[in-house]
Amino acid sequence: MDTDTTMEVTNFHLGRNQKAELRKRAQARGTNVAEELRNAVDAYLSGVASSEDLELLDVATRKAQADIAEMAEQLDETNRRADRIFAELEQLRGGRPAELASEISVPANAKAKRGSH
Secondary structure, three states: OOOOOOOOOOOOOOOHHHHHHHHHHHHHHOOOHHHHHHHHHHHHHHOOOOHHHHHHHHHHHHHHHHHHHHHHHHHHHHHHHHHHHHHHHHHHHOOOHHHHHHHOOOOHHHHHHHHOO
């Protein structure tokens, strides 16, 4: 869609069926008729060839948005985990950075693996 936020009012005539179909489409997609028309003009100007192309582009866009939201949540969870780890390390360190390595607990199976080398 055009990134220019200034809108100009433009009037044109649609057939009754065209207007009814636009209303149905807008309702199904959670938009409005004006937004559907702007999207159609953008698609026309960008050279999208058919309504099937538009539908595929719309599906891909919605999928990408969902994937990005999922990745953002995963990153948030990773950051929360990192914050907890850093807080725990700070507690263990107790202001003594040189002693930090000896105070970090190593799982028993990791100690066994180290000893077997």
